[in-house]
Amino acid sequence: MHQRTRGRPRAFDRDRAILEAARLFWRRGYSGTSTRALTEALGLSTSSLYAAFGSKAGLFEEAVRTYAERYREIYQQAVAERDLRTVVERILIDSVHEFTRSSDVHPGCLLSSAAMTDRTSTLDTSAYYAELQGWNEQTLLARVERAIRDGEPELDEEVAAGVDAAALTGVVQSVVHGLSVQANLGTAREGLLATARLAHKLICRQLTSPAS
Incomplete structure (x- = not known):
């Protein structure tokens, strides 16, 4: 008889662990996800889970921040572009790519998940997401105002002078939120x-065409 050899333990992949945990939290919420369910999904013992993340709450908070902060990164990168047209384009197109990432690397949209109704002692998910969205909006608004004030070369000066920066920002944000809803309903990336x-x-037509 051949003696069975014990397989090597699977190397701990923190990113993969956070993804698997996020899938559970997104589907069941923080309160509805047991530590046992997490250890089974992650292939970790309870002691290993606590050693890596401090607690179930620590894992939840890291999962929320990891995936929610991607939206902040989209805006940070977009507003660094040289012209307003490209800023708007990057926000819209990059948001679509984020909303439609493969389930192999993304747990789904936080906004439509059960985790949005939950909180820990240090993180209220709904309030955190609202703060994040507010930050994104203010970041875009500041960029629009700068474009109008500085008179970017490709921005029609006469039209720009009459642009309501807050309204333009609101239009972009409304489109982004609408795209998120469509993605959640299963609309394909294309x-x-x-x-x-x-x-x-x-949007760009309103910035470059003379008022009728």
Whole structure:
């Protein structure tokens, strides 16, 4: 008889562990996800889970921040672009790509998940997400105001002078939120990209065409 040899323990992959945990939290919420369910999904013992993340709450908070902060990164990168047209394009197109990432690398949209109704002693998910969205909006608004104030070369000066920066920001944000809803309903990436490109075209037309 051949003696069975014990397989080597699977190397701990923190990113993969956070992804698997996020899937559970997104589906069941923080309160509805047991430590046992987490250890089974992650392939960790309870002691190993606590050693890596401090607690179930620590794992939840890291999962929320890891995936929610991607939206902040989209805006941070977009507003660094040289012209306002590209800023808007990057926000819309990059948001679509984020909303439609493969389930192999993304747990789904936090906004539509059960985790949005939960909180720990240090993180209220709904309030955190609202703060994040507010930050994104203010970041875009500041960039729009700068474009109008500084008179960017590709921005029609006469039209820019009459642009309501807050209203323009609101339009972009409304499109982004609408794309998120469509993605949650199962609209394919190409369909969302077509919508994003049309919205971008219409927005840019208002910035470059003389008022009728």
